Amino acid sequence: MNDTKLIDTRTRILDVAERLFMDSGYEGTSMRQITGEAGVNLAAANYHFGSKEALLQEVFKRRLEWLNKERLRVLDEMETQAGGQPLKPSQIVDAFFGTLLRMGAHPTQGGETFLRLLGRTHTDPSGLIKTLFAAEYSDVLERYKTALFRALPEVPKAEIVWRLHFMLGATSYAIAGTDALDLVTDWQLTEDDKIHSSERLLPRLMSFLIGGLRAPLPPPPDKS
Amino acid sequence: MNDTKLIDTRTRILDVAERLFMDSGYEGTSMRQITGEAGVNLAAANYHFGSKEALLQEVFKRRLEWLNKERLRVLDEMETQAGGQPLKPSQIVDAFFGTLLRMGAHPTQGGETFLRLLGRTHTDPSGLIKTLFAAEYSDVLERYKTALFRALPEVPKAEIVWRLHFMLGATSYAIAGTDALDLVTDWQLTEDDKIHSSERLLPRLMSFLIGGLRAPLPPPPDKS
DNA sequence: TTAGGATTCAAACAAACGTTTGAATGTTGA
DNA sequence: TCAACATTCAAACGTTTGTTTGAATCCTAA
Structure with a gap:
């Protein structure tokens, strides 16, 4: 060998x-x-x-292992720093989604290519992908879920789970490619907007995610 | 014939x-x-x-034409009602995304199946799909973009465009299948939560979207 | 230097793919 | 009733697919 x-x-x-x-x-x-x-x-x-299937699995595995280890490491570090106190929601969101987006600037970890692959694959319901993701994500999501529950004790847990889901969606779409944005773009953005759009994505997305996470709760279900 | x-x-x-x-x-x-x-x-x-390609086009076309006509009709109605005054952002969001989600309960328009197909296809960068979507969406997006600009005159247009993009992402992911939610679920939701989750999706998503749309703006770019 | 395992290679495999063909059948309007 | 057209059908077309084979080559450890 x-x-x-x-x-x-x-x-x-x-x-x-x-x-x-x-x-x-x-x-x-x-x-x-x-x-x-x-x-x-x-x-x-x-x-x-x-086989081709096994190759696909390896493509995801080598990146997701790195990403999710990093996500756990960052969260550990924050919680140590906080010394038993609950984290701020914005910290948790940044540790999870910020770490993902910053991976796009990490040349040894696939850069933007893997990010876009991941974004477009998140909505793929094929059995293979779902099994792989479930195995690769379960530990990380468990930890982040718990952290969010602690950070937002006044919010029902079901709502937090849903909003985590929505945040995943907004992020997947955002990283699936600024190409898809050409759909929505066209319209009057200055050249400056376009040039800096990639590096400005993270703060923009972060504001949106936290706004959504902290939004007033929907009206309770109709009891009819 | x-x-x-x-x-x-x-x-x-x-x-x-x-x-x-x-x-x-x-x-x-x-x-x-x-x-x-x-x-x-x-x-x-x-x-x-x-051909197979033409069949795919037809699959999308018969639903998207209906959906986007309906979206324009609803917006027209709202603007007539408002009599020249700008609409509330929440009205616009509901006219665009609410109309989409309510399509899932419309039996003659494909129900949930088309919604999930659309959700999973939104992140597909294949040339065929992108061309089809661009043609089918351009009028509608133009109208809604203008409405949002009027509704949020104090927000920079570039930010509105980005947030519309994020909203599309959260929605795509949400409709791409509650199956994908099994990723995130598992954890302690009551049976009640699960049973009503489909019909409760719209209000939950709406709160999230509007929270994100109205969130404080990200800090301005670093001038270094 | 050489034996033995790791890796590469050209070639071939059967299966599945989208599409086309031309005849058969169904339907319509005069 | 009959000509003209629309639709269905079984069969076959040439490609491309993922995978396998067995020999050739490379590399390393003894």
């Missing part, structure tokens, strides 16, 4: 697969495209990963 | 395609699955629609 070339082939396949899955989706990407653009033999992909 | 049977075959294909595209995506669904489950001959799909 060669230490430089083996890792190179594996990594080249993973990197290209990540980008192509982002561009064209899982079913829309063929093994021949992946291995072709990666400059490796077709059979190499099956040799290193076993 | 037979008036009952032709419409039947066409509609049966459209209905099944809508459901299968929702379940498995465009590339993940084959013409044989569609025509098989619809109980029509394989060649019938190509006969009536020309």
Whole structure:
């Protein structure tokens, strides 16, 4: 087992697969495209990963493990700092979603490509993806849920869960690509707005998320 | 041209395609699955629609035309009622997103199936989908954008556009399937919460969206 | 230097894909 | 009733798909 070339082939396949899955989706990407653009033999992909499905799993796994470890680390650090006191909601939101968005600027962790892949995949109901996400996210969500419950003791837990869900949606959409924004854009934004839009995304999204999280509760259900 | 049977075959294909595209995506669904489950001959799909791509377009077109006409009608009605005064932001949000969600309870317009298909497709960057959406949404978004600008004159237009984008994301995710919520759920919700969750989605989402829309603006960009 | 496992490679596999064909059947208006 | 058109149908088309094979090559440890 060669230490430089083996890792190179594996990594080249993973990197290209990540980008192509982002561009064209899982079913829309063929093994021949992946291995072709990666400059490796077709059979190499099956040799290193076993199957296309297993390759998809690896593409997500190597990033999500890093991300969710980082999310737990940041939350741990905040809670230590707070010394038993509940955190501020804005801290929790930043630890979860801010860490995700800042991953887009982290060159060794896939940069924007993985972020966009993740965003577009979050609404994919395919069994494979759902199973993978459930396994990869469960610990992290449990911790953040608990932190939010403590931070917002006056808000019913069901509402917090729903709002976490909405926050995930707004964020997925935001990172799925500023391309999709071209739908909504067109209209009069200054060049300045466009140039800085990527780096300004985080504060803008954060304001929106916290506004939604702290919004007045909906009227209680009709008892008829 | 037979008036009952032709419409039947066409509609049966459209209905099944809508459901299968929702379940498995465009590339993940084959013409044989569609025509098989619809109980029509394989060649019938190509006969009536020309190609798989054209079939996908039709699936979206018949629903989006209805939805966006309805959205414009509701907004027109509100503006007439207001007699030249700007609308309240919450009215505009409800006219746009409320109309969408209420479509899920409209049996002749695809019900929840189309809603979930739309939710999962919103993050799809494929050229075909983007072109279709751009054409189908442009008029409506233009009108609603203008209404929001008038309703929130003190907010910079760029911020409004971004927040509209975030609102679209939260909504897409919410309608893409309460299945995806199983990710976040698990945790202690009462049975009552679960039973009423579908009909309670709209007020919950609305509170979140308006909270986000009206949140304090993010700090201005660093001038360094 | 050499044996043995790891990796690459060209080639082939069966299966599934979207689409087309031409004949058969159904339907309509004169 | 019959000609003209619309629709259905079974069959086949050529591609492309993911995966497998077995030989060739590379690398490393003894």
